Amino acid sequence: AIDSDALWHDIMETAQFGATEKGGLCRLALSAEDRQVRNWFTQTAEALGATVTSDDMGNQFARFEGTEPGLAPIAIGSHLDTQPTGGKYDGIIGVLGGIAVLRTLKESGRRLRHPVEIVNWTNEEGARFAPAMLSSGVFAKIFTPDFAKSRVDAQGKRFDTALASIEAAGDEPCGEHPLAAYLELHIEQGPVLEAEHCTIGVVTGVQGMRWYEVTVTGRDSHAGTTPMTMRADALQAASRLMASVQEIALNRPPHAVGTVGMVTVKPNSRNTIPGEVIFSVDLRDPNDDVVIAMENSFRDRAGALSREYGVSIGIREIWDSPAVHFDQRLIDAVSFAARAQHLPSREITSGAGHDAAYLARIVPTTMIFVPCAGGISHNESESATREDIAAGANVLLQTLFIADRQ
Amino acid sequence: AIDSDALWHDIMETAQFGATEKGGLCRLALSAEDRQVRNWFTQTAEALGATVTSDDMGNQFARFEGTEPGLAPIAIGSHLDTQPTGGKYDGIIGVLGGIAVLRTLKESGRRLRHPVEIVNWTNEEGARFAPAMLSSGVFAKIFTPDFAKSRVDAQGKRFDTALASIEAAGDEPCGEHPLAAYLELHIEQGPVLEAEHCTIGVVTGVQGMRWYEVTVTGRDSHAGTTPMTMRADALQAASRLMASVQEIALNRPPHAVGTVGMVTVKPNSRNTIPGEVIFSVDLRDPNDDVVIAMENSFRDRAGALSREYGVSIGIREIWDSPAVHFDQRLIDAVSFAARAQHLPSREITSGAGHDAAYLARIVPTTMIFVPCAGGISHNESESATREDIAAGANVLLQTLFIADRQ
Numbered sequence A, B: 001a002i003d004s005d006a007l008w009h010d011i012m013e014t015a016q017f018g019a020t021e022k023g024g025l026c027r028l029a030l031s032a033e034d035r036q037v038r039n040w041f042t043q044t045a046e047a048l049g050a051t052v053t054s055d056d057m058g059n060q061f062a063r064f065e066g067t068e069p070g071l072a073p074i075a076i077g078s079h080l081d082t083q084p085t086g087g088k089y090d091g092i093i094g095v096l097g098g099i100a101v102l103r104t105l106k107e108s109g110r111r112l113r114h115p116v117e118i119v120n121w122t123n124e125e126g127a128r129f130a131p132a133m134l135s136s137g138v139f140a141k142i143f144t145p146d147f148a149k150s151r152v153d154a155q156g157k158r159f160d161t162a163l164a165s166i167e168a169a170g171d172e173p174c175g176e177h178p179l180a181a182y183l184e185l186h187i188e189q190g191p192v193l194e195a196e197h198c199t200i201g202v203v204t205g206v207q208g209m210r211w212y213e214v215t216v217t218g219r220d221s222h223a224g225t226t227p228m229t230m231r232a233d234a235l236q237a238a239s240r241l242m243a244s245v246q247e248i249a250l251n252r253p254p255h256a257v258g259t260v261g262m263v264t265v266k267p268n269s270r271n272t273i274p275g276e277v278i279f280s281v282d283l284r285d286p287n288d289d290v291v292i293a294m295e296n297s298f299r300d301r302a303g304a305l306s307r308e309y310g311v312s313i314g315i316r317e318i319w320d321s322p323a324v325h326f327d328q329r330l331i332d333a334v335s336f337a338a339r340a341q342h343l344p345s346r347e348i349t350s351g352a353g354h355d356a357a358y359l360a361r362i363v364p365t366t367m368i369f370v371p372c373a374g375g376i377s378h379n380e381s382e383s384a385t386r387e388d389i390a391a392g393a394n395v396l397l398q399t400l401f402i403a404d405r406q
Ligand SMILES: NC(=O)NCCC(=O)O
Pocket: A090, A124, A125, A126, A132, A133, A189, A351, A352, A353, A354, B222, B224, B271
């Protein structure tokens, strides 16, 4: 079994890298804080007998050899980057849960047939560089390396420049190395498991999601002298279009969600009518057709507002991650492991994107969820219990054993 | 009469300090570009025989002596700072029109009874440091020096720090020196004069205006996993409240205007439901009671949205500039000067705030407007003709002569 004290200790120790005053984390991908936690990962995994390498997207692999030569590794992973006001568990328990598995293997002396690799994927959150799951996406050939490396952050800094500045790039071209299976432990980030008193979520897949960048262009003019009827106010049009995102999602219950997370107003001066507003839209549903229907409603609303306000509205799709169904044999293995450990469990679809969603396109993949308090995530107060995380890590360990025999 | 070629030349010469690609200006108060134009002001005024001093708010005074000892100076002024995407005329023609008056006095040899002072007021726009008209406000004892010097810009830099960093502060305490009258030439920044083919606006006063800073606080959470019905989305509440600003102004025709110019979203990440949104509101009407009624409607709407969305909404008034009526004798003088020069004119209330609105509280004050194309201002494409500006400067000159005799 997993050493739950050591796992909890690792979570709290790494939470110093990017700690915020409110007890959360701000550890954006490829920041100085990310570099600190990457170094911790390398040192910790090496001390457990693993060999650590990085690929040219900065993905880190801690490899623990198996007994049977020629078998591809089974990977266990997630991410160590966070949102600007993120929590201590999102992504982190997936990587540190993997470290806990290594510790068990080392201390028990038990050897598996396959090599095991613990993976830290770069820029999963998409908070610094959009889209999310960027480097697992390159690994799975969803994105080209050129596309990924040329993404820019809000300050205009390129992904590859940021990668070089923390010396996180390795030599291996991303996606070169084969895997036999991929497992990811994660907090649910939603309210279902807690509400139903389940310790384990047997994740059957990930819902479909699309991101858009919307640009509304009107005309800058003076807030005091321009009559209401002579304005081309980009923000007045944008505020109605942003409001429509909520209505569009509410119209398609029970699963659809729609969010505007990011807004830039130009010139952003109190007494100038905004000439340009740029905002993000995130639309999701387990059924890809619903996502498309929401997009169509949004485009219709934009067309109507563009005419009404005399502004132009451009809508650019910047990410499309269709719904994913995980590998049935691995789903069954998680379900079996939970039952064997007498842990209450249920099947669940992930509302969040995960590196597993991309890995599933190229290798048998599944995920294990544990509850988080109030379903709150992407928030500094995100919280999960030591017991639930340990239970999830034990299910991860046993699923690994089953996968190793398959 | 004014040397209109020299005046136009000065406008184009100073437009190099902070020139933007689109032909406008970005010359924020106390920036490096502001320092350049301040140096130009000093050198140019000194070459015309004036003595240039600054007070401790960085207001610049170029003094040209009169014949009668003991008389307080008549001041002519405006501002050389601009919006982030501003034009070449807003404020600038008021200061450079004053320089043109000095040039006429020097070249004609004509001496006035009063000294004449050309004033460049610091931070009129309110774009870098809110509120607007900050340093004329200190001069008129509307704001205390401590309040003004502790204003911070969007980067958190204090006014006094910025002032020191471009070495723009002089020794004289702001507001110490008496004035006999204050005159300001400005573009209308609205559509009325152009539409009515008037060259001169005889400005009778300035409408009432208030600024607010609104903070909507909800709860950060995950955009993909948080059901629509479990959100406390600060931006969804804010988008409806921002939209209400337009409705509230449209409900009080024909003069009321309402604008949201500035928005900050936190944490500003595509896949995090915003936990906090801060935005500015600008409400104006020539009748102060209408401004108050708009504020009340806005507060009511905020209360309702706060309950509906489960967010808290704080509304902080950060500026209140009541409606102002200018000095009737000076208004009559402008009207007379326009007629004497056969320039079509009409009375007009200013929709924009001006340093004159604060000077009017302490000294006989008036303003002269000239048209600008399409009424467009606070825009890089702001434009005014050489002829109209020269006509305005000639009316300014003649109004000065009349005031000097009063
Ligand atoms: N797990 C997680 O929060 N991933 C970020 C991608 C997403 O927005 O769902």
